[in-house]
Amino acid sequence: MAGVGVSYFRSRNPEFGGPVHEGARSFLQDFGLNAFVAVLSANVGPKVITALGGDTILWLALIGTAGALIPPFIAFWIGIKFFGLNSIIAAGASTGARNSTPGLNAIMEESGSSVAAVPYPVSYALTTVLALIGGYVSMILS
Known part of the structure; x- marks a missing residue:
């Protein structure tokens, strides 16, 4: 939700957040996606393995x-x-x-x-x- 809120404010006020380097933005986007997948896998993985057996x-x-x-x-x-x-x-x-x-x-x-x-x-x-x-x-x- 924080990302949606920041994106909304940035779309209304382009100076909000300042200029962000493309490499940094890309890194944060990739890191966020990888962290999401890792947390989801850590939570679901053991349950799947025990279910299949x-x-x-x-x-x-x-x-x-x-x-x-x-x-x-x-x-x-x-x-x-x-x-x-x-x-x-x-x-x-x-x-x-x-x-x-x-x-x-x-x-x-x-x-x-x-x-x-x-x-x-x-x-x-x-x-x-x-x-x-x-x-x-x-x-x-x-």
Whole structure:
């Protein structure tokens, strides 16, 4: 609530709070998000582990890891081998398909080029629409 209040006052009075360096603002934003995730995980984690128990947690972790890592690698490989895409463009399309803006930023920083951003919005939009349609269809079928 404090953040909402400060943001409101700053939008009404731009001099409130003074100029904030972009690096400091970005650090505080990232730190706040990481702290939120850490506190939430610390509170919920033990309850989830006791609820699942046994080998279930291992299988869920294995399936989740495979589901998170295998599709982008397959998409990247298909983009390079079958479609003949440049590796930077294939990586940009893969990050868009995973809705991963930090991944796109990392690719652009490492390559020193913004070419990876060209296929990003197309794959981002396609996967977002397909996920929404898939969720709606699964809700209807359940």
